[in-house]
Amino acid sequence: xxxxxxxxxxSGLTEKPTHYCPGCTHGVIHRxxxxxxxxxxxxxxxxxxxxxxxxVLSYEYFNCDMxxxxxxxxxxxxxxxxxxxxxxxxxxxQGDGDLASIGISEVIHAAARGENITVIFVNNAIYGMTxxxxxxxxxxxxxxxxxPFGRDIHIxxxxxxxxxxxxxxxxxxxxxxxxxxDVPHIQKAKKxxxxxxxxxxxxxxxxMVEVLSTCPTNWGLDPSESLEWxxxxxxxxxxxxxxxxxxxxx
Amino acid sequence: xxxxxMKGNEVIAExxxxxxxxxxxxxxxxxQSELVAYMARRLPEVGGLFLQAESEIAAINMVCGxxxxxxxxxTSSSSPGFSLKQEGISYLVGSELPAVICxxxxxxxxxxxxxxxxxDYFQVTKGGGHxxxxxxxxxxxxxQEIVExxxxxxxxxxxxxTPVIIMGDGMLGQMMEPxxxxxxxxxxxxxxxxxxxxxxxxGAPKIISSLELDAESLEKRNEQLQEKFALIKExxxxxxxxxxxxxxxxxxAFGTVARITMNAIQKARKHxxxxxxxxxxxxxxxxxxxxxxTRNKVNGYLAVEMSAGQMIEDVRLAVNGCAPVGxxxxxxxxxxxQEEIYEKIMxxxxxxxx
Ligand SMILES: Cc1ncc(C[n+]2csc(CCOP(=O)(O)OP(=O)(O)O)c2C)c(N)n1
Ligand code: SF4
Ligand SMILES: [Mg+2]
Numbered sequence: 001x002x003x004x005x006x007x008x009x010x011s012g013l014t015e016k017p018t019h020y021c022p023g024c025t026h027g028v029i030h031r032x033x034x035x036x037x038x039x040x041x042x043x044x045x046x047x048x049x050x051x052x053x054x055x056v057l058s059y060e061y062f063n064c065d066m067x068x069x070x071x072x073x074x075x076x077x078x079x080x081x082x083x084x085x086x087x088x089x090x091x092x093x094q095g096d097g098d099l100a101s102i103g104i105s106e107v108i109h110a111a112a113r114g115e116n117i118t119v120i121f122v123n124n125a126i127y128g129m130t131x132x133x134x135x136x137x138x139x140x141x142x143x144x145x146x147x148p149f150g151r152d153i154h155i156x157x158x159x160x161x162x163x164x165x166x167x168x169x170x171x172x173x174x175x176x177x178x179x180x181x182d183v184p185h186i187q188k189a190k191k192x193x194x195x196x197x198x199x200x201x202x203x204x205x206x207x208m209v210e211v212l213s214t215c216p217t218n219w220g221l222d223p224s225e226s227l228e229w230x231x232x233x234x235x236x237x238x239x240x241x242x243x244x245x246x247x248x249x250x
Numbered sequence: 251x252x253x254x255x256m257k258g259n260e261v262i263a264e265x266x267x268x269x270x271x272x273x274x275x276x277x278x279x280x281x282q283s284e285l286v287a288y289m290a291r292r293l294p295e296v297g298g299l300f301l302q303a304e305s306e307i308a309a310i311n312m313v314c315g316x317x318x319x320x321x322x323x324x325t326s327s328s329s330p331g332f333s334l335k336q337e338g339i340s341y342l343v344g345s346e347l348p349a350v351i352c353x354x355x356x357x358x359x360x361x362x363x364x365x366x367x368x369x370d371y372f373q374v375t376k377g378g379g380h381x382x383x384x385x386x387x388x389x390x391x392x393x394q395e396i397v398e399x400x401x402x403x404x405x406x407x408x409x410x411x412t413p414v415i416i417m418g419d420g421m422l423g424q425m426m427e428p429x430x431x432x433x434x435x436x437x438x439x440x441x442x443x444x445x446x447x448x449x450x451x452x453g454a455p456k457i458i459s460s461l462e463l464d465a466e467s468l469e470k471r472n473e474q475l476q477e478k479f480a481l482i483k484e485x486x487x488x489x490x491x492x493x494x495x496x497x498x499x500x501x502x503a504f505g506t507v508a509r510i511t512m513n514a515i516q517k518a519r520k521h522x523x524x525x526x527x528x529x530x531x532x533x534x535x536x537x538x539x540x541x542x543x544t545r546n547k548v549n550g551y552l553a554v555e556m557s558a559g560q561m562i563e564d565v566r567l568a569v570n571g572c573a574p575v576g577x578x579x580x581x582x583x584x585x586x587x588q589e590e591i592y593e594k595i596m597x598x599x600x601x602x603x604x
Contacts, residue, residue, distance in 0.1 A: 068459035080315020
């Protein structure tokens with residue numbers, strides 16, 4: 001029997017074991033970003049900006065220079081880095097509370113300015129780190145620590161569809177929503193991340209990939225139920241696909 | 251370069267350019283808007299970059315990003331906008347990033363008004379944001395002094411890896427005076443080997459962060475910060491004294507107010523009251539020394555401020571009960587007049603309550 005390598009370690013990530021809960025797809029998304037940076041051979045020219053959320057320690061996992069931003073402000077920090085070092089690759093890695101709630105202004109204006117940065121936006125429909133409170137992306141009816149009776153549109157309003165909104169901005173060059181609930185989708189997600197970084201490489205402007213992700217711990221589901229929940233409940237509200245593509249090609 | 255006639259806000263901007271600052275991120279607010287506009291015009295001429303941010307919050311975080319690459323960077327604002335920057339400033343301290351931040355203080359609280367004030371003294375000198383920290387604060391009293399102190403501010407920022415605040419008031423920003431700039435300076439020869447610029451050619455990845463999850467580790471980090479603050483306290487005290495050699499009474503004032511007190515002091519001296527002035531230039535670290543040297547000799551100190559009485563707390567600490575400390579202040583953007591300061595001196599010297 002010959003051994004086949006199905007899972008190769010990427011040099012895009014450090015040796016540090018991640019702290020994510022079992023079944024959390026933050027780790028998968030890290031690997032995809034790491035692999036893209038490795039395959040594009042841009043690790044040495046990349047500065048990542050970690051946000052505040054479960055992924056705050058991502059600065060210990062990505063194998064490139066990293067800075068850590070205040071809650072929601074990663075796109076502003078990334079702007080500062082990129083404006084000084086326009087020939088470097090700059091990306092942010094942000095959760096949905098970070099990006100779509102407290103930091104919605106920073107990400108919109110970064111896109112409107114056409115900042116030539118890449119945003120990896122991890123939408124798990126909840127505040128993971130602080131113990132499962134409602135996020136702007138929490139689904140209608142979804143129970144969280146701060147919507148114990150389920151999100152009610154008359155009280156908490158409706159989920160923000162970030163890709164749809166960002167796609168209206170002229171400065172946004174590449175916007176795609178992907179998912180991590182099964183292997184084919186994970187492969188698609190990687191392609192999207194690669195195209196986002198290529199957008200940056202070509203100097204086309206702002207790129208963002210929204211990745212639907214799990215939070216088994218705060219959803220109160222086991223890992224496989226969580227993947228199913230993404231497919232059954234999140235994708236209908238957050239349709240996958242390319243929302244903006246100024247780069248062309250497929 | 252000879253003397254040129256300029257507005258205070260523009261002098262701050264040009265002085266920063268002379269100090270090697272090439273990046274500025276800001277958001278408009280009166281009374282410092284000329285500074286932002288000047289930078290927008292000027293920085294492209296020196297191959298730098300001006301960016302108008304969507305808010306003061308974004309501006310200070312852009313400063314964090316630019317500072318993390320090791321360049322000289324600045325932002326400025328006035329009171330309400332400065333309040334918004336506090337979280338970012340705390341991050342600058344926690345991540346040990348150098349930057350210069352101007353606060354051209356206006357009347358508060360709330361939206362207040364756009365007249366000159368010094369009522370952000372507590373905010374700039376006592377931390378301002380969350381966590382245990384102090385930031386060097388320099389308060390120029392003239393436009394020529396701005397030139398000097400902006401250079402110092404950038405040098406201090408780099409030397410100690412800390413943000414530095416320039417505190418002025420609306421008057422300083424708006425007044426016009428002839429000033430002379432020195433040579434353009436390049437950032438003093440530090441290799442910023444901590445900067446995150448990509449690892450190409452410089453080894454393992456670097457991290458800029460203020461997070462330290464383990465309590466003992468964060469305490470250690472705080473101890474290191476405290477050591478740095480102690481060193482700054484030792485090395486970076488700045489003040490000026492005026493007519494204190496024979497003084498029986500000493501006024502304490504900073505910024506433009508100090509200038510107004512000088513005229514009042516001369517008038518009081520003509521009327522036989524021996525009065526002098528201590529002008530703190532660094533508000534933090536506060537200059538204790540001139541108080542220690544005089545507090546057992548004089549009859550009293552009179553703090554004069556454009557606030558309800560904030561610096562007076564530091565004066566009291568420095569005087570340490572050795573002499574009475576009086577206060578005269580105007581708030582809301584009202585500038586104390588020479589005449590009323592004179593009258594306060596006379597009643598203070600005459601033993602009347604002030
Ligand atoms: C200014 C500020 N407000 C609030 C917090 C607390 N906080 C930390 S993480 C977080 C939510 C993160 O949720 P999300 O961005 O969705 O990331 P996740 O943990 O789900 O990956 C909050 C509110 C903070 N650190 N700073
Ligand atoms: S709390 Fe949720 S988002 Fe955070 S690591 Fe655990 S599963 Fe992932
Ligand atoms: Mg989340």
